[in-house]
Amino acid sequence: MQPYDGSGPPSYGAMNASSALTQKTSQSPRYLSYLKAIAYVLVSLFVVSSTIQNIFAQDEHQIERQAWQRELRGYQKQRVLFEREVEEHRRRRLLFEREEAEWERMRQLHAPFWGTTELQTPHCLAYETRRYQARLRNVPLGDDWLTACKNTPVTIHNRTFSTPEKCEMWGDNVYGYWLVDSDEPECRTRWGDVTWHLGCLRPGIYGLTAPLVGVKPGDDAIQLCMTTPGDLHDYRSMGYPTYCDRKGDLDVHGRWEFPDDNCRK
Numbered sequence: 001m002q003p004y005d006g007s008g009p010p011s012y013g014a015m016n017a018s019s020a021l022t023q024k025t026s027q028s029p030r031y032l033s034y035l036k037a038i039a040y041v042l043v044s045l046f047v048v049s050s051t052i053q054n055i056f057a058q059d060e061h062q063i064e065r066q067a068w069q070r071e072l073r074g075y076q077k078q079r080v081l082f083e084r085e086v087e088e089h090r091r092r093r094l095l096f097e098r099e100e101a102e103w104e105r106m107r108q109l110h111a112p113f114w115g116t117t118e119l120q121t122p123h124c125l126a127y128e129t130r131r132y133q134a135r136l137r138n139v140p141l142g143d144d145w146l147t148a149c150k151n152t153p154v155t156i157h158n159r160t161f162s163t164p165e166k167c168e169m170w171g172d173n174v175y176g177y178w179l180v181d182s183d184e185p186e187c188r189t190r191w192g193d194v195t196w197h198l199g200c201l202r203p204g205i206y207g208l209t210a211p212l213v214g215v216k217p218g219d220d221a222i223q224l225c226m227t228t229p230g231d232l233h234d235y236r237s238m239g240y241p242t243y244c245d246r247k248g249d250l251d252v253h254g255r256w257e258f259p260d261d262n263c264r265k
Contacts, residue, residue, distance in 0.1 A: 112139050112148045117156050120177060123218040124187035127227035129179060131165075132156055136174040145174045152176075157183040189214035189224045191254065195232045198255070206260035208232065209245075212252045221252045230256060 106113045114134040124130060139148050149167035153160055156178060164176030191210040198207030210232055215221045225244035231237050241254030 106138065110138065110140060112136055112152050114152060114154045114176065117154060117178075121218075122186075123220070124184070124189075124216070124224060125179065125220050126181065126187070126223040127189060127229070128184045128187045129181040129227070130184050130187060132178045132180055133175055136167075136176060139174060145169060149174050149176050154178065156180050159183075186216075187219075187224070189228045191228065191230070191232055193233050195235060200260070200263035201257060202263070204259055204261070204264045205257050206263055208235070208238070208256045209253050212244075212254060215250045215252060217250070221246060221250065225252045225254050228254070230254070232256075 103113065113136075115137050117132045117134040120131040120133040122130070134154060136145070136149050136152060139145050146167055150163050153162050154164070154176070155161075157180060159180075159182060161178050165179050166177050168175050168177070190213050192213050195208055195210045198209055201207040212221070212225050212228060215224055222244050226240060228240075229237065230239045230241060238256045238258070242257045243255045245253045245255060247253060
């Protein structure tokens with residue numbers, strides 16, 4: 001649309017310069033408002049986007065930190081276990097070196113010494129009693145092996161035995177044997193939870209009996225019976241049994257006889 005310059009009659013749709021300027025001026029604030037609104041929206045979107053990114057970044061950092069802390073705790077536990085294993089290995093190594101040094105010292109002194117002690121048999125010979133054996137080492141040729149065997153002490157279960165129960169020569173080797181009657185829990189038999197009354201067995205003598213518990217195949221059941229302390233159910237200690245009756249391979253009963261004036265009547 002062309003503005004009207006006032007030189008002739010205005011054409012259809014023409015406007016003068018002052019009208020155009022007024023219209024242009026009236027439209028500028030609206031354009032500015034639109035621009036400001038668009039700018040505000042863009043800035044808001046940028047701020048929101050940045051905030052969301054920061055939140056996600058913080059969450060990822062927190063997850064990574066927690067994972068790292070878990071790994072660190074696992075590593076610390078493994079390190080403690082490893083240090084314990086190292087310490088145990090060091091302790092055993094020192095013990096082995098001491099024993100080796102002692103053996104070497106004994107060899108240098110040409111003194112006999114016992115090898116590793118071991119059970120002659122796993123069976124129980126009596127209450128808390130089993131037999132051990134060991135080979136005598138470093139006996140010079142031509143020496144009195146029997147005297148060397150009897151005069152060489154040994155330690156079993158932290159208990160020192162000055163001489164063996166017996167000594168034997170097998171080929172060129174000398175063996176000693178010891179009866180160990182302590183720290184043998186597999187040979188701790190006991191009396192059953194039932195004590196039977198036998199009544200008056202003869203004038204002035206009353207009798208009790210109870211089954212022996214804990215006898216295993218191969219054990220000396222009668223010796224176990226005769227050497228098991230008489231702590232009977234519902235009774236004070238009665239001492240060792242007066243007799244032992246074998247009713248089967250593993251079925252052994254102890255019998256106690258003691259004075260009772262009621263049996264004189």
